[in-house]
Amino acid sequence: MRQIISASRRTDIPAFYGDWFINRLKEGFAGLVNPFGGQKYFVSLRQADVACFVFWSKNLAPFVNKLKVIEQMGYNFYFNCTITALPGVFESNVDKQAAIEALKKISRMYSAEHINWRYDPIIISSVSDYDFHVRNFENIAAELAGCVRRCYFSFMVEYAKVKRNCAEFEKNYGIKVLQTDKELRVKLANELAEIAAGYGIEMFSCCGDYLIGPRIKKAHCIDGGIVQQLFGLDEWSYSPKPTREQCGCTESTDIGAYDTCPHGCVYCYANSNKRKARLVYNRHDVNCAFLGFTSSEAANWLTDSSLKK
Numbered sequence: 001m002r003q004i005i006s007a008s009r010r011t012d013i014p015a016f017y018g019d020w021f022i023n024r025l026k027e028g029f030a031g032l033v034n035p036f037g038g039q040k041y042f043v044s045l046r047q048a049d050v051a052c053f054v055f056w057s058k059n060l061a062p063f064v065n066k067l068k069v070i071e072q073m074g075y076n077f078y079f080n081c082t083i084t085a086l087p088g089v090f091e092s093n094v095d096k097q098a099a100i101e102a103l104k105k106i107s108r109m110y111s112a113e114h115i116n117w118r119y120d121p122i123i124i125s126s127v128s129d130y131d132f133h134v135r136n137f138e139n140i141a142a143e144l145a146g147c148v149r150r151c152y153f154s155f156m157v158e159y160a161k162v163k164r165n166c167a168e169f170e171k172n173y174g175i176k177v178l179q180t181d182k183e184l185r186v187k188l189a190n191e192l193a194e195i196a197a198g199y200g201i202e203m204f205s206c207c208g209d210y211l212i213g214p215r216i217k218k219a220h221c222i223d224g225g226i227v228q229q230l231f232g233l234d235e236w237s238y239s240p241k242p243t244r245e246q247c248g249c250t251e252s253t254d255i256g257a258y259d260t261c262p263h264g265c266v267y268c269y270a271n272s273n274k275r276k277a278r279l280v281y282n283r284h285d286v287n288c289a290f291l292g293f294t295s296s297e298a299a300n301w302l303t304d305s306s307l308k309k
Contacts, residue, residue, distance in 0.1 A: 002051035002236060004222055005043070008256025009243075010035070010270045011291070012263060014055050014063035019286045022066060025073055030255045031289035031298065040301050042289070043253050051236055052227045053077040054252065058094050058263055061102035067109065076231045079106065080152070080221055082118040083144075085136050087127050089173055092264035092274075100143055107147035113230060116221065117148040120206060121156035121267055122188070126176040130188055138195045145199040152219045153192070154206040155185055159269045169266045182210060190215055207246045224250035257292040260284070 007013045013021050024030045028046045033039070044050075053070075055077055057063065070077065081103050085096050107115055119140070122133060141151075156162070156177075166177045185208075193203040193215035204219035205211040212218050220226075224238030227250075241251035256270075262281040264274045271277045285294040290301070 002049055004051050004224070004227065004238070004250060004252040005045065005053050006222055006252045006254040006256070007053055007055050008254050009056060010254060010256030010258050011261040012057050012059070013256060013291075014057040015059045016062075016262060016281060017260075017284070017286075017291060018063050018066050020284065020288075020291060022069065023286055024255070024289070025070065025075070027289070029289065030291070031301070032255060033257065033290060033293075035258050040290070043255060045255075047074040050075060051233060051238075052231065054080060054222050056080045056082070057099075058082045058091070058265075059099040059102060060106060061095070061098045064102055064105060064109075067106070076227070076233075078114045078116075078226060078230060079103075080116045080118055081106075082120055083140055084119055084121070085140055086123060089127070089175065090123065090125075090266050094263055094265070100140070103144065104147050112147055112149045113226075115148050115150075116204075117144055117151045117201070118206075118221075119151055119153045119192070121154055123156045123267060124178045124180045124184075126178070130184065133188060134191060134195070137192050141196055141199045141201060144201070148201060150204060151196055151201050152204045152206050152221055153189070154208055154219075155180070156267050157207075157269070161272055162267055162269050165266055165268075165271075165273065186211060206248075207244060209246045218248050220248040220250065222249040222252045255291070257290075260292040 007021065024045055029042045029044055031040065031042055053075060060079065060081060083096065083099050083103065103115060119137060124130065170176055189211045196203050203216045205216050206219040206221060209218065227233060228236065238250045241249065243249055258270050259272055259276050260280045261268065261271060262278045280292050283294065284292060288295045288298050290298045
């Protein structure tokens with residue numbers, strides 16, 4: 001059965017690994033290392049086996065020129081594009097304006113329906129308080145009006161890695177990340193939803209069902225329904241497979257790898273630390289089937305009879 005391929009929750013493939021991705025399409029498979037058990041296996045990326053790619057990125061600009069190549073190879077795709085415009089200290093290697101311009105260009109190339117704008121995560125801090133988010137969100141929404149129809153959002157979740165990184169961040173920069181109560185979150189979410197509606201954008205809550213209401217729907221960041229609507233796959237079936245509590249996502253296979261994204265975001269759950277991710281990126285091999293590894297490192301795996309394409 002054709003499957004959805006997520007590229008990727010674990011790293012920013014469009015921003016940093018576009019050449020690697022194109023090589024994977026040419027060869028028809030990607031190698032994966034299970035981040036929890038270490039098992040290694042292949043995933044087919046042949047066009048006949050892929051219903052749709054979902055590209056996740058904070059900056060699609062480096063990937064724009066590759067989209068026509070991917071399209072000509074017969075693949076379907078849509079985008080989860082994160083634009084938070086948080087203070088730069090939180091996102092040390094993100095070109096926000098380039099990201100906005102790339103999103104606009106992709107919307108013109110395809111359609112507003114092909115793009116989920118992610119205002120995610122919302123971080124309440126000593127330099128990004130309630131009023132900051134109201135102003136900031138409206139500024140972005142005004143720029144994206146007509147280019148997107150959906151905005152997915154969530155408040156920062158303190159996973160163990162995130163909590164550790166935030167503690168180091170607070171120590172180094174003296175900026176306090178605040179844990180807010182549910183009442184304030186509901187109030188802010190609804191104010192943002194009201195702003196969004198003024199620009200023709202609907203709001204969707206990611207893994208926060210307590211925020212769902214008249215103005216806010218449940219998010220399905222990977223959405224089989226969107227795939228069917230965009231690409232006319234009426235006979236293709238899909239199933240829900242949440243990745244965490246209150247997640248609404250459709251089943252998919254992620255081809256990314258943790259500790260490989262050099263964006264440097266303080267709040268990222270996919271990196272144990274920024275330095276490690278930068279080192280892995282600097283040494284990555286575009287010809288290796290396994291993202292974040294070199295061809296020599298993977299040589300023994302590729303001859304293992306247990307690895308099937």
